[in-house]
Amino acid sequence: MFDFPIALTVAGRRDLTPSVVEFRLARADGSALPPFAAGAHLTLRTPSGAMRRYSLVNEGTAPTDYVIAVKREPDSRGGSRSMHDEALPGVTLDVTEMENTFALTEAPDYLLVAGGIGITPLYAMAQELERRSKPFTLIYCTRSAEETAYREALAQAFGARVHFHHDQGDPAQVYDFWDHFAEPRPQHVFCCGPKPLMEEIAALTGHWPEGRVHFEEFRPVEIVRATDQAFEVELKRSGRVMNVPADRSILEALREAGERTVSSCESGTCGTCKTRLLAGEADHRDMVLMDEEKPSHIMICVSRSQGGRLVLDL
Numbered sequence: 001m002f003d004f005p006i007a008l009t010v011a012g013r014r015d016l017t018p019s020v021v022e023f024r025l026a027r028a029d030g031s032a033l034p035p036f037a038a039g040a041h042l043t044l045r046t047p048s049g050a051m052r053r054y055s056l057v058n059e060g061t062a063p064t065d066y067v068i069a070v071k072r073e074p075d076s077r078g079g080s081r082s083m084h085d086e087a088l089p090g091v092t093l094d095v096t097e098m099e100n101t102f103a104l105t106e107a108p109d110y111l112l113v114a115g116g117i118g119i120t121p122l123y124a125m126a127q128e129l130e131r132r133s134k135p136f137t138l139i140y141c142t143r144s145a146e147e148t149a150y151r152e153a154l155a156q157a158f159g160a161r162v163h164f165h166h167d168q169g170d171p172a173q174v175y176d177f178w179d180h181f182a183e184p185r186p187q188h189v190f191c192c193g194p195k196p197l198m199e200e201i202a203a204l205t206g207h208w209p210e211g212r213v214h215f216e217e218f219r220p221v222e223i224v225r226a227t228d229q230a231f232e233v234e235l236k237r238s239g240r241v242m243n244v245p246a247d248r249s250i251l252e253a254l255r256e257a258g259e260r261t262v263s264s265c266e267s268g269t270c271g272t273c274k275t276r277l278l279a280g281e282a283d284h285r286d287m288v289l290m291d292e293e294k295p296s297h298i299m300i301c302v303s304r305s306q307g308g309r310l311v312l313d314l
Contacts, residue, residue: 002034003092006046010067010087016149019072020117021084023059024249026094028067032086035061038128039102039190041218042068043264048082049255050205051266055102055192055216059128066095069149071117077125078252096264102216104128107188110136111180115193116147121216122192123150126158138162141175141197146155179202184208192216223249223267223285223302231305235314236278250300250310259314261300268302275299276313281306 008025016022041055054068071082112122129136142148144166154162167173181204198215205213205305228246244253253260262273268286276296283306286299
């Protein structure tokens with residue numbers, strides 16, 4: 001009944017903060033969409049062509065729309081920028097898949113820890129726990145009240161169970177989580193937010209029983225690193241030689257140059273963009289290729305050259 005990809009229309013959008021926009025996506029005829037559970041995320045082809053993953057915010061038992069919130073990233077390589085600038089009401093976008101690797105588990109109590117745009121799956125979880133009359137606490141850390149997405153809705157819906165903390169960008173004012181984790185408690189922890197926040201929670205809960213602390217992180221590899229250098233790729237079939245800038249992946253460079261590309265996760269985990277490597281030495285950053293495949297194949301969404309030109313079977 002429900003097959004991906006699904007073409008959805010931007011049925012509505014609204015500003016949540018100066019840098020976060022909420023989008024409501026629906027079928028043109030308003031018909032039902034595949035159901036989902038709190039913590040799920042979809043993979044969306046953004047107007048730029050880049051594939052990006054966004055957590056679903058709304059209730060998913062029998063949805064007729066999908067609600068996501070997208071932060072405009074200052075160093076956006078196309079995805080979030082194109083959503084903010086081009087995903088206007090009426091625009092059609094393809095949802096290519098849906099997953100849930102961050103699902104709620106059964107527990108007597110829950111602690112939800114959000115940082116910035118990481119609130120999106122945790123807002124969905126808080127709503128689900130409320131429907132199930134489950135006890136929970138939500139700690140939501142942001143730079144300022146102005147930059148706190150869903151602040152009024154959360155306060156109104158959950159009252160004292162939500163603790164907002166604003167550090168004003170000052171490292172000396174970050175939230176002190178130690179009291180929550182000094183002694184393991186009979187609760188499950190769900191955390192989503194910037195890498196430093198998740199690393200802190202992981203460090204503070206190292207002595208907790210295995211399986212009690214859960215993290216949502218879409219990008220398991222570093223696609224672009226500070227030490228990366230530009231390099232060339234040769235497309236063997238056309239003879240075209242292209243430059244891949246230091247701050248772009250091969251896939252992004254091809255897309256920006258008008259070359260047709262096939263991709264899905266764009267995080268080195270699905271294998272869709274697997275390409276034959278005819279010459280050159282690749283810096284493999286994916287989580288898919290077997291060792292015996294690496295001399296002859298490359299995942300162009302994340303991997304780069306170790307130096308010199310790469311020749312691809314494209």
